[in-house]
Amino acid sequence: xxxxxxxxxxxxxxxxxxxxxxxxxxxxxxxxxxxxxxxxxxxxxxxxxxxxxxxxxxxxxxxxxxxxxxxxxxxxxxxxxxxxxxxxxxxxxxxxxxxxxxxxxxxxxxxxxxxxxxxxxxxxxxxxxxxxxxxxxxxxxxxxxxxxxxxxxxxxxxxxxxxxxxxxxxxxxxxxxxxxxxxxxxxxxxxxxxxxxxxxxxxxxxxxxxxxxxxxxxxxxxxxxxxxxxxxxxxxxxxxxxxxxxxxxxxxxxxxxxxxxxxxxxxxxxxxxxxxxxxxx
Amino acid sequence: xxxxxxxxxxxxxxxxxxxxxxxxxxxxxxxxxxxxxxxxxxxxxxxxxxxxxxxxxxxxxxxxxxxxxxxxxxxxxxxxxxxxxxxxxxxxxxxxxxxxxxxxxxxxxxxxxxxxxxxxxxxxxxxxxxxxxxxxxxxxxxxxxxxxxxxxxxxxxxxxxxxxxxxxxxxxxxxxxxxxxxxxxxxxxxxxxxxxxxxxxxxxxxxxxxxxxxxxxxxxxxxxxxxxxxxxxxxxxxxxxxxxxxxxxxxxxxxxxxxxxxxxxxxxxx
Numbered sequence: 408x409x410x411x412x413x414x415x416x417x418x419x420x421x422x423x424x425x426x427x428x429x430x431x432x433x434x435x436x437x438x439x440x441x442x443x444x445x446x447x448x449x450x451x452x453x454x455x456x457x458x459x460x461x462x463x464x465x466x467x468x469x470x471x472x473x474x475x476x477x478x479x480x481x482x483x484x485x486x487x488x489x490x491x492x493x494x495x496x497x498x499x500x501x502x503x504x505x506x507x508x509x510x511x512x513x514x515x516x517x518x519x520x521x522x523x524x525x526x527x528x529x530x531x532x533x534x535x536x537x538x539x540x541x542x543x544x545x546x547x548x549x550x551x552x553x554x555x556x557x558x559x560x561x562x563x564x565x566x567x568x569x570x571x572x573x574x575x576x577x578x579x580x581x582x583x584x585x586x587x588x589x590x591x592x593x594x595x596x597x598x599x600x601x602x603x604x605x606x607x608x609x610x611x612x613x614x615x616x617x618x619x620x621x622x623x624x625x626x627x628x629x630x631x632x633x634x635x636x637x638x639x640x641x642x643x644x645x646x647x648x649x650x651x652x653x654x655x656x657x658x659x660x661x662x663x664x665x666x667x668x669x670x671x672x673x674x675x676x677x678x679x680x681x682x683x684x685x686x687x688x
Numbered sequence: 689x690x691x692x693x694x695x696x697x698x699x700x701x702x703x704x705x706x707x708x709x710x711x712x713x714x715x716x717x718x719x720x721x722x723x724x725x726x727x728x729x730x731x732x733x734x735x736x737x738x739x740x741x742x743x744x745x746x747x748x749x750x751x752x753x754x755x756x757x758x759x760x761x762x763x764x765x766x767x768x769x770x771x772x773x774x775x776x777x778x779x780x781x782x783x784x785x786x787x788x789x790x791x792x793x794x795x796x797x798x799x800x801x802x803x804x805x806x807x808x809x810x811x812x813x814x815x816x817x818x819x820x821x822x823x824x825x826x827x828x829x830x831x832x833x834x835x836x837x838x839x840x841x842x843x844x845x846x847x848x849x850x851x852x853x854x855x856x857x858x859x860x861x862x863x864x865x866x867x868x869x870x871x872x873x874x875x876x877x878x879x880x881x882x883x884x885x886x887x888x889x890x891x892x893x894x895x896x897x898x899x900x901x902x903x904x905x906x907x908x909x910x911x912x913x914x915x916x917x918x919x920x921x922x923x924x925x926x927x928x929x930x931x932x933x934x935x936x937x938x939x940x941x942x943x944x945x946x947x948x949x950x951x952x953x954x955x956x957x958x
Contacts (some may be wrong), residue, residue, distance in 0.1 A: 487907025
């Protein structure tokens with residue numbers, strides 16, 4: 408299945424205005440982690456928080472909804488969140504842990520859970536893994552190239568970055584800039600080019616803007632736990648939802664992009680195998 | 689609640705909800721029961737070579753299941769301090785902790801004898817599997833100045849499976865034991881493959897992942913490192929060689945070294 412195994416797919420957004428204002432799209436990750444904290448489903452969450460340099464995120468342990476909201480928004484460069492999970496459990500004493508992860512990070516977490524050779528007493532403490540769709544990720548220097556060189560903007564003025572409609576977008580207080588996505592090609596980390604997972608197929612639930620209208624996100628619930636936590640949040644009014652059949656651009660676009668990633672990267676995998684280079688799958 | 693159910697609950701995993709898996713589980717439960725009834729319990733030996741005893745301590749941290757495991761599910765037939773038996777008997781599984789010292793005749797002889805008598809030899813813990821920190825040994829120390837060369841047991845005997853870790857976690861030990869008793873070869877396959885991974889180092893991340901265009905900045909290696917020898921710098925692992933014990937765990941846990949997709953989906957019910 409091109410979207411992985413799932414229980415339900417809906418279009419959704421957080422009803423909280425504060426979250427809507429700071430979130431990338433529908434505020435699903437922020438809203439759900441904050442809800443899970445409030446409901447004590449989790450005691451803390453590892454998120455990609457602000458770092459010392461502008462737009463260079465650092466993994467951080469958020470213990471309150473405010474800290475989660477402060478970390479809202481997509482960062483288009485590395486935040487090795489997985490390395491923070493052990494710290495969250497050992498140093499913050501968190502027994503029930505949530506996190507947000509892109510597909511490759513999710514793979515690292517799930518592998519550790521199924522085969523915990525060297526990581527003690529962590530596997531059973533991860534209670535909520537919110538996945539985000541991901542086509543590729545960029546080294547920080549690539550982002551600097553897009554913003555400083557190609558667009559000629561001071562990175563400290565950037566308020567939001569986004570990818571959509573075939574373009575890489577940068578928002579400042581007064582202006583909107585973009586470059587065609589084609590111009591970003593070759594700047595992604597090469598490790599992304601053997602990844603076949605667009606929709607975070609091993610998360611408890613996965614989300615991203617693709618398929619939904621502006622300000623909304625497409626949510627795919629996958630595991631029993633992921634599905635029930637999301638349903639609870641919807642029933643409580645944390646999220647409002649729309650049937651995917653009634654939204655534009657709709658599920659077709661999500662399926663198309665997921666298939667594109669699989670096809671393109673399968674070719675890279677085949678080529679690597681021909682050259683005798685290792686591929687884990 | 690059956691023993692297997694309790695073990696699963698202890699490990700925090702639910703059985704796959706589909707019918708096939710349920711049938712499997714039913715069959716394996718029956719199998720375990722049958723095994724218990726017939727008293728044909730797997731005979732296990734514990735061999736302690738050059739290691740710190742941390743691996744067996746980690747094994748014993750499975751408090752919840754240990755008594756039942758040792759009483760009803762397996763027979764420990766050989767092991768220093770565990771069994772009053774100085775002759776190496778026939779056994780189904782030999783767990784070998786520690787690397788082997790080439791200057792220690794007793795260790796060499798014991799390892800050879802164990803290989804002869806055991807159907808399966810498991811390199812248990814990183815010293816046995818990769819040499820781990822004993823790789824740094826250079827001899828010239830009391831009380832045995834001649835004891836200089838320590839190698840993974842696979843350098844001398846055929847090893848059937850390896851459980852690396854410094855030490856391996858209580859959970860992986862419990863999961864392996866459950867898989868062994870259930871005959872779950874799918875789960876054990878990575879351990880069988882890892883028997884060949886004997887030259888480990890934190891620099892494997894650079895050589896086998898970053899150099900091979902496979903690193904994706906997830907941070908799993910840095911989390912897994914048991915000696916905090918790894919940090920992430922600009923999205924890539926950075927090794928502090930002074931802290932690395934060459935246990936191999938960072939590379940073993942990396943999602944880009946080997947990828948157990950089917951097992952993960954089974955564990956998640958996906």
